[in-house]
Amino acid sequence: MERIPVFAPCTGIDTLKHLTDALDVGWIGMGATTKEFEDRISAFLGLTDRQVIATNTGTSALHIALVAAGVKPGDEVITPSFNYVADHQAIRMAGAEVVMCDIRDDNLGIDCAKAEPLITKKTKAIIPLHFAGLPCDQAGVFSLAKKHKLRVIEDAMHGFGTAIGGRKLGSYGDITCFSFDPVKIVTSIDGGCVIVASDQEFSNLQRLRLLGVD
Numbered sequence: 001m002e003r004i005p006v007f008a009p010c011t012g013i014d015t016l017k018h019l020t021d022a023l024d025v026g027w028i029g030m031g032a033t034t035k036e037f038e039d040r041i042s043a044f045l046g047l048t049d050r051q052v053i054a055t056n057t058g059t060s061a062l063h064i065a066l067v068a069a070g071v072k073p074g075d076e077v078i079t080p081s082f083n084y085v086a087d088h089q090a091i092r093m094a095g096a097e098v099v100m101c102d103i104r105d106d107n108l109g110i111d112c113a114k115a116e117p118l119i120t121k122k123t124k125a126i127i128p129l130h131f132a133g134l135p136c137d138q139a140g141v142f143s144l145a146k147k148h149k150l151r152v153i154e155d156a157m158h159g160f161g162t163a164i165g166g167r168k169l170g171s172y173g174d175i176t177c178f179s180f181d182p183v184k185i186v187t188s189i190d191g192g193c194v195i196v197a198s199d200q201e202f203s204n205l206q207r208l209r210l211l212g213v214d
C-alpha cells in the first residue's frame, strides 16, 4: 500500500542559503531577519491596512491575540470542537473558558446556527478555524460577531494563501493567526504570526510577544 507522509518538507539549496545567511548575520534571536520575514508575509498577503507580528509558534500567536483583544479571566471564547488542542490551550492561557461548538459537514468549519445559542453575557470572542485551508462560513461568523459585539480571531493556521472571493485570509477581518510549524504550508520549523489592524493592538502585541520588552 502507498504510504502518504503527514509532511514531507520541500527544502533545497535556497533553504540552506537562507539558513546560513541568517547565521552569518551573527545575531541569533529576533532582529532584521524576523523583520524581513514579517515584511514578506505582508507583501505575500497584500496587506494594506494591517501589520504582522511574528511569534515563536501559532499557539502563542493565538494566545497573545486573545490577550490583545481584551480577553480576560471569566470571559468565554467559542471555537469549534473539531480543532487542534492549541486553540483550547491558548484560550485557557488567556484565563478564559473554552466553549466548544459543533461544525458543519460541508466545510468542516464552525456551524454559526449552533454557535449563536452558545453566546452568553460572558462571550468575548470567536475563534473560527479554516480546516485544512478550506474556508469556513466566514461571512456567518463576521455577522454573528457584529450582532453580538464579539471579537473574531481567525485560526488560519492551515490557510496561508487561502483566499475567499479573491481576498487572502489575513488581508481583512478582525485578527488573523497563522502557524509555520512543520505540517503547515510554509514552515520556519516553529513559528507563527498575528495580523492585526489596530495600531494600539499592534504595539500591545509587540510587547506581549517578548516578555513586555519593546
Ligand SMILES: Cc1ncc(COP(=O)(O)O)c(C=O)c1O
Residues within 6 Å of the ligand: 057, 058, 059, 060, 083, 084, 086, 087, 129, 155, 157, 158, 179, 180, 181, 183, 190, 191, 192
Ligand atoms: C488548527 C491549528 N491551530 C493551532 C495550531 C498551533 O500551531 P503551532 O503548532 O505553530 O503552535 C495548529 C498546529 O498544528 C493547528 O493545526
